[in-house]
Amino acid sequence: MRHYGGKELAKEIALVPQDFYVNFPFTVEEILLMGRHPYIPRFASPSSDDLQIVDQVMEVLKIAKFKRNYITELSGGEKQRVIFARALAQDTPVVLLDEATSNMDIRYTLDILDIVAGDVETRGKTVIAALHNLNLxxxxxxxxxxxxxxxxxxxxxxxxxxxxxxxxxxxxxxxxxxxxxxxxxxxxxxxxxxx
Incomplete structure (x- = not known):
C-alpha cells in the first residue's frame, strides 16, 4: 500500500468508520461527492456522471430526502447512513466497515448489509467488516x-x-x-x- 498515492488508494479502498465527526456544515450531497473525489480531476467540478452516481446511491440508501440537509443536523444513525453512502459513491473494489452499523436501527442495518452482500455477489467486491453482533x-x-x-x-x-x-x-x-x-x-x- 505504500506504493499507492492518496487518490490511487482511494480508488481501491473505501472506509466506513464507526465514528465520523464533521464540524463544518457540509450538505449530504457534498459529503457523498467527497467519495467521488479520486475520480475528479484537480481544479474540476464533479461531472454529470459523478452527480448521477451520488443521486443513485442516495436513492438506494433512502437518504435522498436529506440531500440538501447539513450533516451536522442529522441523527447519529442518519449520519452513519450518509457515510456508508459516501463509501458506495466511492465505488471501490474493497470496502472496510468498522462497526459501520453501530448507530443504526435494525431496519437500516439490514438494508445496508443486504446492499453490501449484493455487491459482493454481483460485483465481486471484497468487504472486511468489524462486527460485534455475532448473529449479523x-x-x-x-x-x-x-x-x-x-x-x-x-x-x-x-x-x-x-x-x-x-x-x-x-x-x-x-x-x-x-x-x-x-x-x-x-x-x-x-x-x-x-x-
Missing part, C-alpha cells in the same frame, strides 16, 4: 476472524469457527450455536446470567 456476522459473512487482546484466536469459514468453544475462549461466555433454518445460517443464543 453469522448471517452476512462467509469467513470470520475472532480476536482477543490483539491476537487472532480463530479464523476461517463461518461454520467452522463460529463454535461454542471459540466464543468461550474469546469472550468467556457460555452460549449455544445452532443452524437456524429461518435465517439460513448459524446463530448464537445466550442464557441470562446471574452475577
Amino acid at each position: 456476522a453469522a448471517t452476512y459473512c462467509d469467513k470470520l476472524v475472532f480476536m482477543k487482546s490483539g491476537r487472532v484466536v480463530s479464523h476461517g469459514d463461518r461454520d467452522q469457527v463460529l463454535t461454542e468453544e471459540t466464543l468461550y475462549e474469546v469472550f468467556g461466555i457460555e452460549s449455544r450455536v445452532y443452524f437456524d433454518e429461518y435465517v439460513g445460517s448459524r446463530q448464537v443464543v445466550f442464557r441470562r446470567r446471574t452475577l
Whole structure:
C-alpha cells in the first residue's frame, strides 16, 4: 500500500468508520461527492456522471430526502447512513466497515448489509467488516476472524469457527450455536446470567 498515492488508494479502498465527526456544515450531497473525489480531476467540478452516481446511491440508501440537509443536523444513525453512502459513491473494489452499523436501527442495518452482500455477489467486491453482533456476522459473512487482546484466536469459514468453544475462549461466555433454518445460517443464543 505504500506504493499507492492518496487518490490511487482511494480508488481501491473505501472506509466506513464507526465514528465520523464533521464540524463544518457540509450538505449530504457534498459529503457523498467527497467519495467521488479520486475520480475528479484537480481544479474540476464533479461531472454529470459523478452527480448521477451520488443521486443513485442516495436513492438506494433512502437518504435522498436529506440531500440538501447539513450533516451536522442529522441523527447519529442518519449520519452513519450518509457515510456508508459516501463509501458506495466511492465505488471501490474493497470496502472496510468498522462497526459501520453501530448507530443504526435494525431496519437500516439490514438494508445496508443486504446492499453490501449484493455487491459482493454481483460485483465481486471484497468487504472486511468489524462486527460485534455475532448473529449479523453469522448471517452476512462467509469467513470470520475472532480476536482477543490483539491476537487472532480463530479464523476461517463461518461454520467452522463460529463454535461454542471459540466464543468461550474469546469472550468467556457460555452460549449455544445452532443452524437456524429461518435465517439460513448459524446463530448464537445466550442464557441470562446471574452475577
